Amino acid sequence: MENFESNRNKRQLTCPNVSFQFSLKLKMILLFSLLIIGIFIIFGLFLRSFISATMEDQIGKRALGVAKSVANTPEIREAFELENPARVIQQIVQPIQEATDAEFIVVGNEEGIRYSHPDPDRLGEKMVGGDNDRALNKGESYISKSTGSLGRSIRGKVPIYDNHNNVIGLVSVGFLNNDVQSIIQNQSKSLWFTLLGIVLLGIVGAIFISHYIKRLLSNMEPEEINHLLLQKEAILQSTHEGIIAVDHNGLITMMNTAAQKTLFDKQIQNAAYMGKPVKDLLPHSNIYDVLTYGERHYDKEMILGNDVVLVNRTPIYHERAITGAVSTFRSKTEVEHVTKELLQIKQYANAQRAQTHEFSNKLYIILGLLQLNQIQEAIDFIKKENNIQQEWSRFLLENVSDPTIHGLLQGKFNQANELGITMFIQPASQLTYPLTGSKKDALLTGLGNLLENAIEAVNVQNRSQREISIFFTDIGEDIVIEIDDSGPGMKGEGNIFEQGYSTKIGLHRGTGLVLTRLQLRKVGGEIMLEDGELGGACFIIIIPKEAENENE
The missing domain is CATH 3.30.450.20 (PAS domain)
Structure with a gap:
């Protein structure tokens, strides 16, 4: 309150158009x-x-x-x-x-x-x-x-x-x-x-x-209120983040231009949203938790319109009572490039960590064999491991032309190897068709999310039952990728592509598959779930080669 009075006094001194006679x-x-x-x-x-x-x-x-x-x-x-x-x-x-x-x-x-x-x-x-x-x-x-x-x-x-x-x-x-x-x-x-x-x-x-x-x-004086109203309106409309305010009943009282463009792809009349329930526009926003319990949510990832956004929600208090809430969100695509770079760095770091850990384990095995004077066994072990790495790397070099996809598969292979998971690529797999722009981004997003989900799914199984099979092909008019795992599967899980739904325990779940399907559909692709041959889930990604109204 002291800060408010101080700011009000400053406005009185600095606003030349305000007369307080x-x-x-x-x-x-x-x-x-x-x-x-x-x-x-x-x-x-x-x-x-x-x-x-x-x-x-x-x-x-x-x-x-x-x-x-x-x-x-x-x-x-x-x-x-x-x-x-x-x-x-x-x-x-x-x-x-x-x-x-x-x-x-x-x-x-x-x-x-x-x-x-x-x-x-x-x-x-x-x-x-x-x-x-x-x-x-x-x-x-x-x-x-x-x-x-x-x-x-x-x-x-x-x-x-x-x-x-x-x-x-x-x-x-x-x-x-x-x-x-x-x-x-x-x-x-x-x-x-x-x-x-x-x-x-x-x-x-x-x-x-x-x-x-x-x-x-x-x-406050009317001139001050008018000045603040104009200032607030200018700030709200010039803010690149979407802003939605609701009253204590969850009815929309304000929505700026950025929010309208995110939700409706255009600016709309006030009558189209003023006084309407926020749950009709943001069904998974959990805004009522903010109104009921005063909870604050920060950087919650969700789907709004055709975009993936990061949402912040905070309650509005008046005399210690909740009188409404404000939800702000920004498009995740704004930080997508940075996120991708960080994701790649993370993947490379995981790959390096996995390789370091695995290499350290193998060195101890070789050291133990040498100490036991099992020289031939040590030589055979070294040849075997070298052949596995060389075969995997050679297969990727020969059948995957894109270095980014190559690096992603290599990193996931090393991560799986560290966790004791057998990850293999079907021999008939190939991916030499050049992908660029949003199609490449959609493929990387989908492949990364599905492989991460598969690793988490099989990691709870017995060590002897941890298997992940990968198949990809660009023969024909579509690029097809299959990720099959030996995990518990998803039978009867009909809501896996809905925002916020997840079979895993923990916060900030239920976004990966929704994001994957959203990006695939933007380029004319699709993701499907079938029963896998390994006993778990089998996800299929389909991306058409020909461009369909996409921005490269």
Whole structure:
């Protein structure tokens, strides 16, 4: 973690395009706060408008209700028949006005002359406001807003009927608009205080959310994340090794171009592999062992697509939990030339070691015969061994034209001789057809693997039963090689050419035969298994002489 923070600080100093005038945390707090404030301003204005409309509607209905009560009062109707209605109606209306907190209750006749008013001096005057026609002419009850002698007010207008259902006057009950607005402002204060508290709570929440998101991003800024993303993508795509990443469920989350070309021989769309199970693409990758047990695998040889690759696998940890795995692989053909050279050196070294060991044993035999004064037996022994070596070498020189194949057979013969294994070549064998390029590589790979397998197979047998027979011929259109051994055989082993399958105990097994078949098939050849005449396994390699779409 310290290294990560140190590298992040270095990136901040060395990345000229990154501006940190405002950090991501501060930006998120400001943006969240502005969003919350904006939402609550709009919401507050809406509520204030709603409260204002509601209060005006309620007060209008209240004024209309009071006006209806006054208009339906029998004493009011009877007072209209008196010579001085104002004297009676004023006394009736004044207590009602005080009880209902109305700003005014005005009763007027059909001509709009006041019979009651909060100001007695205005009795007998005509009602003002210009909103009485609907009540006097049409007999409607309604709410209106108008400016009267006391100012702008919300009014309830109700007509007064006589016993014959004729309009004889009207009642106007009003509440001043200033009083209504005062009530609305008092109600709005509590609303704005509540909204302010919610805004403050939202800002505090924004601070905590910003802190949490910043911590999830390893305290990195968006510019840094973008820079690292571009850098990672460039590294992944420019890396010559194939890289595949999976999540904890084994679903593919990333695959670079090198991996796509290895698996599909071309670059493909992300949708073709993103979210797909890795076992569909890498059935023998053992990636689930990495996800389950956290195992790391290094330089595991396996077949991918049409190539032999070396695979590395490692788990991805987050807070001590496995969240995925990464598998990298590179084509073995990249190091094939070096591998071949090392293989040849190893073969020559084994041959030299075997010859040295065998020569040392024979010298002790000769020394023992001389010490026993068995001079003739010593001479016969020397002639016999010399004849065997000369016959083997002469046969290879006469019947095998390629020095590399010659050297391989010579080395395996000496290795077998050291282990007490009888290795012989059928007299009718010959291999003089010149092979080059991939066909020669396929033959060397197949011949070396099969001879090594045969030596291991017969080495567990009794010394008297250790035999390996070799036959090869280039007569006809194909080169045919047979390796027959006296080992336990492979009856019923139908999976010997599958990746990872092996009848031997130990790690890193089950690759040789798969590799052999893969290289042979690349040049149009094949490998087969039959029952051998020596009681063990008999492998047959067939390579066509004519080229079939191969790169020499």
